[in-house]
Amino acid sequence: MRVRLSGGHFRMLNEKLYTCSGKDAFNLFKDDPQLFDVYHAGYQEQMSRWPEQPVNIIIKWLKSRNSSLVVADFGCGNAHLARNVKNKVYSMDLVSNDPSVIACDMSHTPLDSGSVDVAVFCLSLMGTNFPSYLQEASRVLKPCGWLLIAEVRSRFDPNNGGADPEKFTIAVKNLGFSLVSKDFTNKMFVLFYFKKKEAASKVKNIEWPELKPCIYKRR
Template sequence: MKRIKSHRHVPRRPIPVPLPDGTADVTKREARYGYFSRLNNSWNRRNSGKTHDALKSNPVEWEYYHTHYRAARASWPTLPYEEMIRWLREREGLVVGDFGCGEAKIAEAVSDRHVVYSFDHVAISDNVTACDIANVPLDDNSLDVVVFSLSLMGANFTDYIREAQSTLKLDRQLHIFESTSRFSDREQFKDGLRLLGFDPFAVEDRWKFTYIWALKEKHVPTGDIELTFQ
């Protein structure tokens, strides 16, 4: 993993998630960043490079998002990252890239049996690399598994899939969890993954989420394809 070993370590302040919940704190944050759904929509519409620059200079926006995300998922009967943890616990010795890791729950749970590289705009701990997941600091053909757990956020999210294709070894695995409500045509999305160099051999419903399991294929990805949600 030459690239990640050379990635410069930058001292950082502790990242608090959840944020303080005093009335004054909450009111101030909502006035500045808007409600959770509005922030979610903003990140989805914006290029990830711009989001990364904004969060690098002001990580409180990221902390606000993940504080609300933690609260929202508390009542969910199915959690995508827990689905991946269960899958990984049945296996050993894989090199895993968690793209858009959030609080890095996957690494926290399975680092005793796998090597897990966790990436997000903001690093919640020293075990996470802060970067734009369209360009992660890993060598090509270095990963066995790439996970996108509700992390295909950004107008250019197709670039994340391209980066997954570059960093995965041949025949290795891509796992995507996304809200089913985001898909306008899952078959069209699968066709797009094929053009990007993957064989999406399994598509399943997991509560309100769509789970896609794909393998990296040998053919060269089509350069001009852009995946879309609704």
Template sequence: MSALQNKFKARLSGSRFRILNEELYTTTSQTAFQRFSSNPELYDQYHEGFRHQVEQWPINPIDVIVQTLRNQVGSKRSDNKIIIADFGCGDAQLATQLLKVSVMGSCPFEVHSFDLVASCNLVTACDMSNVPLNAKVVDVAIFCLSLMGTNLADFVREAHRTLKDTGRLKIAEVRSRFESRSGKDELKDFIDVLDKLGFECIKTDRSNKMFVLLDLTKNGKPPRKEIEFTAKPCIYKRR
């Protein structure tokens, strides 16, 4: 292709990504699962655009989470693997990186990756509000830039169901979803909702200018079934 053709192709790809991005934020997970299951090529188009966006960031939150988990296992081998559930895994980069880790000749991680379409053999296609895992089997549940849709409370309740009582929930999200021009701290409101859904926030990391990281544990309270919430959609700029 000529330079001009490549430019037009990039614009079309970016436009398609923004349309799909806004659609994912404004529909339920059930609707999104049905739509993408019927049209898996849309999933490829979305993630092509998403990868392009993340490449422009100074750091990818997936890399931060991977490093945190690697530090957790250290250099000592354990017979018990750390069971991880990656909700909204995309092309399973978290699993790809963690399954390469070796401690004394053995990988310390077992990763279950879930998304709307099985883009590779590491991914299980499903609705994120209903993943094929038993209750209380997961050590770490992760939502990395994947809290999309109008039924986010269902996702968090599902993470609570699958997590062991000693498990951790890690959330990475774009900062703009919790910031407003008025100066209101909408992240606090989000953390308050998570408390009603059974999680206590034990660490908030706002050191990165693009995204915020939350580390949470179960607070001993059952998730309230009547709670519903959504966060502001992440709308990417048109170029």
């Protein structure tokens, strides 16, 4: 009964996080931090079914580069990334149960402008105002900094209600990035590797595609 109840709470919270703004999500967990634990317990249970974890691919990518690169992990969860690399990592999420994690709204972080080399969004572009998270990443990234995005594959499947990946790529480019590569080989998730242009003028009124919420069905 407890497992079933927790699963129901997870589905409710998951749907809420995908369909509300980041500010509303931050206030939700601020009012009741225990909900964050319920959500992440359910999240970890779901991730345990995946044969490969996107965060581990990102960790491998970071390990192949200079450990002096400063990383901002937007929506870090249990800060798995920070614990597995030598880099300086700013781990950020809506709630902090760990002194190393910064609790904040992902569209308004306390990081200085141009202070990080790599911005990571690993299954964390949740919320109706997700473009503002990417705008914040652009602000804190240094020129030529990296933007790594891993997301659930179904969110980028236009044949099943997902966003057109090309339209998403164009929107990020208009934010001042160039696409270095993308990986759609995994059945569960997709990866985008963008790089911030050294001197780029951002396009006003960027047309962002809607990202399909990842809603888990009740069993």
